[in-house]
Amino acid sequence: MIQFHKPHITIDEITEVLDSLKGGWITMGPKTIEFENKFKEYLGSKNAVSMNSCTACLHLALKAIGLKEGDEVIVPTDTFTATAEVVTYFNATPVLVDVQEDTFNIDPNLIEGKITKKTKAIIPVHFAGQICDMDEIFGIARKYDLLVIEDAAHTMPAMYKDRKVGTIGDITCFSFYATKSLTTGEGGMATTENDEWAGKMRVSRLHGISKDAWKRYTGEGSWYYEVESAGYKYNMTDIQAAMGLAQLRKIDWMWMRRKEIAGMYTEAFALRDDIVPPYVKPDRESGWHLYVVKLNLNALRIGRNQVIEELKKRGVMTSVHFIPLHKHPYYIAAFNYESRAFKVSESVYERIISLPIYPGMSNEEVEQVICSVDEVLKEFRA
Secondary structure, X not given: OEOOOOOOOOHHHHHHHHHHHHHOOOOOOHHHHHHHHHHHHHHOOOEEEEEOOHHHHHHHHHHHOOOOOOOEEEEEOOOOHHHHHHHHOOOOEEEEEOEOOOOOOEOHHHHHXXXXXXXXXXXXXXXXXXXXXXXXXXXXXXXXXXXXEEEEOOOOOXXXXXXXXXXXXXXXXXXXXXXXXXXXXXXXXXXXXXXXXXXXXXHHOEOOEXXXXXXXXXXXXXXXXXXXXXXXXXXXXXXXHHHXXXXXXXXXXXXXXXXXXXXXXXXXXXXXXXXXXXXXXXXXXXXXXXXXXXXXXXXXXOOHHHHHHHHHHOOEOOEOOOOOHHHOHHHHHHHOOOHHHOHHHHHHHOOXXXXXXXXXXXXXXXXXXXXXXXXXXXXXXX
């Protein structure tokens, strides 16, 4: 059985975690700060603020920019619920926009039509690891005095016109969940060039306690602290950061291996008429967090769901990214979204399958996936 995902954990991560355990720091401490520093150095960002999830990063990014009740934030419908969920924390409204047919990223041509006097920000989601059309998005944002908070949960690392993700948006939020390209089990990081926003996020992530609250348990700190604002328990731990440090040291190798696997898939599927491999625009490089194919259902006698079951019978686990937000009961009830307003996402959703892609996959396993896909598509050819 080829799992859909396996985290790439080796002796490097184990050694770093053991070092934390032996040193006595298991919550936020020196390794967390070291991880933040190494992370921002790798990207070339001025500030990096670690948290316990990308969701927390998105939440505090919106808090830092001053999102308020009644505001609106533009997000793509083809994303995980966290992207829109955090907007509702403020009693604000997530305004959904359809996606591009080729990349599944938010369609910039549709953004301007969704902007109102209540719009505060745009959250582009870099689907599967490919960065959105940021020049176009920024052009719109600056025209209407909006802020851009990137949901880069899929995108560590990736490039856009020779710029690394994490140095483009006003604030960029990364995920280190178990399935991500860099994992700490759970965790996230927000990067920004704005010192004020970074400072607000640092205070908010640990109960609103004044700067460097964790140091009160070291020789550098004091028992005295002050609560500056109503905060949250969103901090990362040194155990998580220890894993992150080990993962960061080999992030380029893991990225290269993902690109190799993606290349093998694309070569195998490129000339077929029953499946469409992912399209990456020529001025950017994907992080290849996901490898999402589209089925040509006109060429098949079965639908997407049955293809998934047939692959499972052959020992290949897959997934679907994503069930669009406008199809979920909560968003329908709360915001009255209608499927007919999102024609591309509706069409794409019925046809997509995410294939296994992770650094630990062997070439033989990649070939097994390719052969299994070939078998299923030939057997159920229309």
